[in-house]
Amino acid sequence: MSLNSERTTVRREPHRGVYDRETIHAILDAGFVCHMGFVHDGHPFVIPTSYWRIDNDLYVHGSSASRMLRNLAAGLEVCVTVTHIDGLVLARSAFNHSVNYRSVVVLGKGTPLETDEEKIAALRAFTERLAPGRWNEIRYPNAQELKATSVLKVPLTEASAKVRQGPPEDDADDYALSCWAGVVPFETVVGPAERDPKLREEISAPRYVEQYSGPRR
């Protein structure tokens, strides 16, 4: 199923545009920080914020007191962009240098979750997405914390992905040049867990920390 619209059709390098739901979901699920764009007083603003996906909705959360969240809750239009950088593409000509990446652009409006039950279910899904099992180990949000937290969902009804992978594509004549060409790949890895210095000594790291398998960027 395509999530595309006229506004989300990839215009530059249109062969890189991808519109099926599976690809868009997979790119979203590989990350947890998006860049959210909105218009305030006619000016563009782009703020990094965490996100997660449940079914065909994207979720963001934040302080109920924040300007961004208040504006979003009031129905402000947003553009949510998620990008994974996979490598530097070194071509034989300056012009054909490129970047390997996977990105998704979502256009839409946020709807605030109204009830505590809805908020808790969404926050639980986010926590479990990052660290399966953690929700049952932490202190749940109390009434005051829930009130201070806005959770919004943006439907994934108008979205597109753009993907570039693989080696450089040089002009035919340039393949004769004596210049190295290829890709310098990047990967985000998990370092050794850093214990809170205030953590009691007898508490050892759970499996979801020792073998972290959630999104990394």
Place this chain on the structure above:
Amino acid sequence: MSLNSERTTVRREPHRGVYDRETIHAILDAGFVCHMGFVHDGHPFVIPTSYWRIDNDLYVHGSSASRMLRNLAAGLEVCVTVTHIDGLVLARSAFNHSVNYRSVVVLGKGTPLETDEEKIAALRAFTERLAPGRWNEIRYPNAQELKATSVLKVPLTEASAKVRQGPPEDDADDYALSCWAGVVPFETVVGPAERDPKLREEISAPRYVEQYSGPRR
């Protein structure tokens, strides 16, 4: 020297706001892909694109034919945001979970570089930033390619950084809980170089590929 303005003052978690030029430059120099926000027909758009810094200007480039670049060249206001995700902060309460990150938000307008000499100097600086020595090995842009490439600079006169690092900060009562707390750190590493399958066998990887030391995200 501060690059701050009223519009770039960090409002949420104001203690995380950083405004000195050195910090802002260091965060920008650690990356090469930004998220550029702009307003088109009243709608917000956020597009990932590569960037680089020279002195107190940020540069972006792209196809002269692209809608985004044409609008930028015409003086459209932009918000350029650069974010590095350093780790997942696992607190004892759901509410105090966080992310370690370094981000910069730049507000301003782009000015197109007019002459071929200016464009070439800027593109050379970008290439050398990523791969020192490569500019003298590749085929330089020809007249047609230069014409097809727009290079814009955005002055770093209105910018702020926001940084969170370190362990979780829990509520006093929560330190008694038997829950692991700490940081799962992320790092972007360089994988083994992937040679272009069409690369002639006798061409070996240069030092800037074998020991890549440029920005990774």
